[in-house]
Amino acid sequence: MYDFTAMTDSINKYLNVNFSPFWAGLIAMILLGVTILTFYSVLGLYLVYAERKICARMQNRVGPNRVGPMGLFQTVADLIKLLLKELIYIRNADALLFNIAPFIVIAASIMAIGAIPFAKGLQAIDLNIGVLYVLAISSLGVIGILIAGWASNSKYSVIGAMRSGAQIISYELSVGLALLCIITYAGSMQLSEIIASQKDGWWIFKGHIPALIAFVIFLIAGTAETNRGPFDLAEAESELTAGFHTEYSGIKFAFFFLAEYMNMFIIAAIATTLFLGGWLPFHLFQWDGFNRVMDFIPPVFWFFGKTALVIYLMMWFKWTFPRLRIDQLLTLEWKYLLPINLMNLVMIAFLTLMQWHF
Amino acid sequence: MKEILVDIDLKEKEEYIINIGPQHPSTHGVLRLETCLQGEEVKYIIPHCGYIHRGIEKMSEKLTYPQLLHLTDRMDYLSAHINNEAVALCVENAMEVQVSERVKYIRTILAELSRVASHQLWWAAFGMDLGALTTFFYGLRDREKILDIFEESTGSRLIQSFITPGGLMSDIHPNFQKRVKDFIKYFRTKLPEYDDLLTGNVIFRERTQGIGILSKEDAIDYGVTGPSGRGSGFHCDIRKIAPYSAYPLVEFNEITFAEGDTYHRYLVRMKEMWESLNIIEQLIDNIPQGEIMLNLKAIKAPKGDYYQRVETARGELGVYIVSDGGPSPARIKYRSPNFSNLFVLNKISAGHKIADLVAISGSLDLVIPDIDR
Numbered sequence: 001m002y003d004f005t006a007m008t009d010s011i012n013k014y015l016n017v018n019f020s021p022f023w024a025g026l027i028a029m030i031l032l033g034v035t036i037l038t039f040y041s042v043l044g045l046y047l048v049y050a051e052r053k054i055c056a057r058m059q060n061r062v063g064p065n066r067v068g069p070m071g072l073f074q075t076v077a078d079l080i081k082l083l084l085k086e087l088i089y090i091r092n093a094d095a096l097l098f099n100i101a102p103f104i105v106i107a108a109s110i111m112a113i114g115a116i117p118f119a120k121g122l123q124a125i126d127l128n129i130g131v132l133y134v135l136a137i138s139s140l141g142v143i144g145i146l147i148a149g150w151a152s153n154s155k156y157s158v159i160g161a162m163r164s165g166a167q168i169i170s171y172e173l174s175v176g177l178a179l180l181c182i183i184t185y186a187g188s189m190q191l192s193e194i195i196a197s198q199k200d201g202w203w204i205f206k207g208h209i210p211a212l213i214a215f216v217i218f219l220i221a222g223t224a225e226t227n228r229g230p231f232d233l234a235e236a237e238s239e240l241t242a243g244f245h246t247e248y249s250g251i252k253f254a255f256f257f258l259a260e261y262m263n264m265f266i267i268a269a270i271a272t273t274l275f276l277g278g279w280l281p282f283h284l285f286q287w288d289g290f291n292r293v294m295d296f297i298p299p300v301f302w303f304f305g306k307t308a309l310v311i312y313l314m315m316w317f318k319w320t321f322p323r324l325r326i327d328q329l330l331t332l333e334w335k336y337l338l339p340i341n342l343m344n345l346v347m348i349a350f351l352t353l354m355q356w357h358f
Numbered sequence: 359m360k361e362i363l364v365d366i367d368l369k370e371k372e373e374y375i376i377n378i379g380p381q382h383p384s385t386h387g388v389l390r391l392e393t394c395l396q397g398e399e400v401k402y403i404i405p406h407c408g409y410i411h412r413g414i415e416k417m418s419e420k421l422t423y424p425q426l427l428h429l430t431d432r433m434d435y436l437s438a439h440i441n442n443e444a445v446a447l448c449v450e451n452a453m454e455v456q457v458s459e460r461v462k463y464i465r466t467i468l469a470e471l472s473r474v475a476s477h478q479l480w481w482a483a484f485g486m487d488l489g490a491l492t493t494f495f496y497g498l499r500d501r502e503k504i505l506d507i508f509e510e511s512t513g514s515r516l517i518q519s520f521i522t523p524g525g526l527m528s529d530i531h532p533n534f535q536k537r538v539k540d541f542i543k544y545f546r547t548k549l550p551e552y553d554d555l556l557t558g559n560v561i562f563r564e565r566t567q568g569i570g571i572l573s574k575e576d577a578i579d580y581g582v583t584g585p586s587g588r589g590s591g592f593h594c595d596i597r598k599i600a601p602y603s604a605y606p607l608v609e610f611n612e613i614t615f616a617e618g619d620t621y622h623r624y625l626v627r628m629k630e631m632w633e634s635l636n637i638i639e640q641l642i643d644n645i646p647q648g649e650i651m652l653n654l655k656a657i658k659a660p661k662g663d664y665y666q667r668v669e670t671a672r673g674e675l676g677v678y679i680v681s682d683g684g685p686s687p688a689r690i691k692y693r694s695p696n697f698s699n700l701f702v703l704n705k706i707s708a709g710h711k712i713a714d715l716v717a718i719s720g721s722l723d724l725v726i727p728d729i730d731r
Contacts, residue, residue, distance in 0.1 A: 059495035155376045158399070160711070171573065230489065230561055238384040238487045239716050322562045323489025325713045326398055 005121030019358075032124050036113055038261060045075040047261040047311070055319045085250035090153060093247070097151035102248065109262040112137045115229065116269045117191050121298040130191035130356030131179055131274070135172075138225070138266055141259065142168040145234065148256070149244040160243025163326055164234030167224055170333040171231075174221035177341040181348045182207070183213040195278035202277035210249045210348045215275045217341055219313065224266035224329070226260060229293040229318035233326055262320035268310035272303060276310075279303040371399070380409045384456035384716045386488050387726025391703070391719070398711045400615060403704045407697075412449050415690055419541050422685045423449050423523050431517035434728035436476040437670040439468045442521035447602055448666035448677045449523035452659035458648030459604075461525045466604035467538065468508075468520065469668075471633040474545070475504040476671035477627045477634075480723045486558050486721035488565055488571045493556055500548055500653040507537050542635050549631060557628065566621035570650065570706040570718035573618060580705070581698035584673025585626040586722050590618035596669035608640045620714075625722040658685050672696055672723055696728040 011031075015024040028351055049064065049072065056063030064071030090098070115130050115137075127133050135339040142165060149161020183189055186197040197203075220340050224231040235243040245256045272278060279299035283291045324332070369615045379390040394401040394697065414433060418426035423445070430441040443465055450457060482497025505515040512520040512530045520527050552602035556562050577590040587594045595612040613629045615622035658680035667676040673695025680689040699722045707718045 055491075059492050060499055061495060141628055159395075163398075164544050232489065233713075236489070238489060241383060241594070275652065292363070294677075319492050320557060321490060322556070322565060323713070324561055325565060325711055327711065328561075 003120050008121050029222040032114070036110065037123065040110055040113060041258070043345050044258040045079060047265060048075045048078075048257070049310070050308075051261070051315055054315050058319045061341075077252060079103065082254040083251050087252065088247070088249045090247050094151040095151045097147050098247075099252075100267075101144045101148035101151060102252045102259075104147065104261045105141045106144075106255045106262075108140040108144065109259045109266060110138055111140075112263070112266045115191065116266070116301050117195060117273060117278055122300070123192065126190065128193050129189045131183060131189045131194070131270075134191075134266070134270060135176055135179065138263065139168060139172050141263065145244050148248070152244070152247040154247050156240040156242075156246045157244050158178070160234045160236070160240045160246070163236075164227060164244060165226070167231065167233060167329060168324070170330055171221045171224040174217055174333060174337045174341055175225055177338070178214045178218035178221065178289050179270070179274060181210065181345055184348050184352050187213070191273055191278075194274055195280060197279040200281055201283075202275065202280070204275045207348070208351065210344050210351065211275065212350070213340065213344050215271065217333055217337055217344075218271055218275070219310070221337060222271065223317070224333075226267055226314075228260065228264060229314060230321035231329060232318075232323060233329060235322060236323060238323075246266075264311060264314060264316055265307065268307045269303075271310050272306040276306045277302075278306075372437045378657070378715075384720065385726070386483060389700075389724065389726045389729070390687060391715075393715065394713070395712060396714075400707055400710055400712055403715070405698070405703060407726070407729045409730065410727050412600060412727075413431050414731045415692065418690045419687060423687070425661070426686070426690070427522055428517075428519045428520060430511055430692075431519055432669055432674070432727060433692065433731055434672060434725045435517055436479060437469075438471050438517045438519070439465075439472045439521055439673060440668055440670040443469060443518060443603065444666055444668040444670075444675050446521050446523045447668065449657060449659055450666050451666060452662070452664040452679065452681065453523075453654070453657070455524070455652055455654065457525050457652060458650075459646045460648035461650060463500050463645045464526060464530055465514045466608070466644075467638050467641050468512075468661075469603070470490070470637045471504050471507065471538070473671045474631050474634045475501045477631050478504075480627060480671075481552060481556075484720045484723075487716050488562065490556060490559075490562070493552075496548075496552065496555065500545060501584045502543065503541050507534065507541060510534070512536070515639070522651075523657050524654050525649070529650050535642055535645070538638060539692055542639055542642075543720055545631075545635065549628075552628065557624075563621065565713075565717055566624060566721070567619060569710060569714050570721065571617070571619045572702060572706045574616075576702065576705060577618070580702040582702050583698065584670070584695050584723075585613075585630060586623050586699050587673065588614045589613065589623035589626045591616040596667050596674055600667065603668075604641060605637075608637050610637050620717050620721040631691065644730050656685065658683065659687070667693070670695060672725065672728070673699060692731060694728045695731060696724050696726075700724055700729055 007283045012028070015027055019027065052074070053063040064074035067073045091096070110133050114124040115127060115134050117126070145164045146161045149157040149164070182194065182203050186194045188194055188197070195200055200206070204215050223229045227234045236244070240246070245253055248256060279302050281294040281297060281299070281302050283294060374395045376393050377394055378393050379385040381390040382386055385391065390406040390409065392404040392406060394403075412432070418429060421429070427442055427445050430445050431438040433441055465630045478501040482494040482501075485491070485493025485497070508518060509515045511534050512518040512527070533560045572586070572590045574591045576582075577587045577592040581589070582592070583594045591614050593599070593612060593614060598612045610633045613626045613633065615626060659679060661681055661683040664679045664681065665676060667674050674693065675695055676692070676693030679687045679690040682688045703719055703722065707715045710718070
């Protein structure tokens with residue numbers, strides 16, 4: 001039920017039959033590109049809307065409620081405003097790098113979206129090293145942030161970029177190790193394989209406590225990686241006004257802004273795929289009736305439901321925690337998360353070797 | 359001051375100078391902190407004030423006492439009632455008149471309410487300085503209740519000019535007592551919520567404990583008063599040292615801590631809110647009857663010098679009036695708490711990170727118009 005493989009295969013077959021391999025590939029690429037870009041922008045806008053509504057709820061406010069029903073089009077209006085805004089060019093800024101930085105940031109997050117499995121068959125590329133690919137691509141964004149900070153010719157921006165560089169490079173380790181735990185369990189780096197390995201139970205349940213630890217560490221490190229929440233030192237508005245994007249305006253600022261939200265989505269989507277069973281429905285023991293009802297809900301809903309849950313968690317601690325200081329941030333990573341993570345990995349390797357996981 | 363001068367010589371060399379302010383989210387006004395950084399670390403700070411200097415003291419020389427009162431609201435706008443009270447008390451002392459008990463009670467209640475309101479706003483903004491954005495809305499939500507009470511009785515929310523030499527502008531609203539009692543009951547349930555959100559948070563404690571330590575000696579040397587001074591163990595509460603209005607009649611504790619770090623400056627203010635509620639509770643049911651305004655023919659201070667100090671939400675406010683017997687002062691000088699509190703910033707934040715600088719300046723609770731006047 002709800003298998004998209006047939007649909008994607010038939011499109012693929014149609015293209016291959018009617019066009020030469022070169023044109024078929026090109027058309028497939030264009031189709032995918034348009035789909036992903038549309039999906040990206042719509043999702044980005046509604047994540048911004050969701051965050052504004054959720055934080056409003058936490059702060060005794062109403063949130064956007066004027067444009068459209070329940071303010072649903074508020075972020076669209078904001079985007080139009082940002083599109084029409086004047087782009088400010090800064091004297092003595094490095095024009096080429098200054099202009100290219102937001103594109104690097106946003107391109108990195110768009111590329112990562114391509115590897116995420118939304119449902120069975122609904123995945124742009126199913127690489128055999130999918131996890132590695134997503135990790136590598138999503139950390140490319142930091143190059144854009146560093147360039148933005150450097151090219152702006154602003155002291156606040158440089159400090160912000162410097163912080164962001166230190167932060168992302170450190171937390172990359174924790175993200176990688178936390179994911180390695182699940183790779184050890186599943187025995188594969190291919191995202192579809194990892195999902196398939198969770199057919200009889202999600203890793204967070206059947207991976208014992210180590211999987212839970214890995215999940216928590218992944219959430220913390222993932223939040224740090226997206227420059228959000230208590231780890232938003234790169235922006236730190238009360239210290240650095242806006243950090244690395246202080247000097248950006250209009251649509252270039254919007255690129256940074258959208259990329260931040262999409263990075264959050266990517267982290268949540270990876271957490272869903274690796275720990276929470278991806279698009280697989282929730283099954284309980286051998287209760288066939290219950291399981292069949294769960295099967296009836298389409299996998300896309302399962303995927304987005306779980307992702308939304310993780311995103312809600314990340315928003316929750318963004319809006320209730322104070323910000324860490326840079327040295328505390330690095331202490332947390334190098335002195336606590338990394339050693340715990342390494343021990344956790346050893347434990348998981350042992351469990352996998354003994355076949356003690358369910 | 360000597361250290362600052364030495365540091366200015368260093369400035370000649372290539373240093374990473376960053377101007378925090380005059381427009382910056384965490385200076386809470388038009389204050390410019392010329393900050394020298396070494397990486398993330400603050401080497402020294404030179405505060406530049408004067409961006410919102412309005413010449414209140416000079417202007418006051420042309421105004422009569424009831425008129426110049428309205429300018430005092432604009433100094434420390436978060437404790438407007440207390441500023442009014444300082445001038446009113448000074449002029450009353452000069453004229454050697456006594457206001458009725460009713461006026462004293464109402465003045466004290468209003469002063470304590472504005473202290474609570476001021477601390478609420480400070481708590482809200484302090485959380486925001488540290489990156490916890492939700493505190494801002496919690497603080498403002500509860501402050502709104504006090505402002506509503508003010509609005510009902512005084513006709514104005516922020517700068518009331520309600521307490522004048524000789525009494526009060528008008529009597530309190532009939533609802534005043536009931537609403538204040540309701541507020542006390544309401545806010546006692548909300549204060550633990552403040553602690554849940556911020557005080558108990560691990561990140562918050564890590565960010566504030568042991569940061570920006572101000573020793574008692576330094577507090578006295580620099581004249582740091584108010585909650586910032588009391589956080590260092592400096593007994594400087596004017597309400598205890600030189601009680602005025604209805605303070606001799608009430609029982610309350612002066613909150614002091616010996617530690618002197620950012621966290622304890624924070625705790626002083628959190629505990630002061632409880633104390634202020636206690637003070638109001640002792641007075642609110644016992645407001646005696648009496649006249650609201652003394653029947654004074656003319657408000658003129660006799661020739662001479664007069665000084666009065668009061669405890670505002672930020673520290674000791676002194677009013678020094680030199681009178682030549684006319685209806686307006688020959689010279690007036692305000693000893694504002696924020697001016698003294700600001701200049702200790704270099705001393706206590708040098709060597710800390712730039713994020714700590716924001717936390718420390720937040721914990722000093724600066725109101726910039728009070729610095730410049």
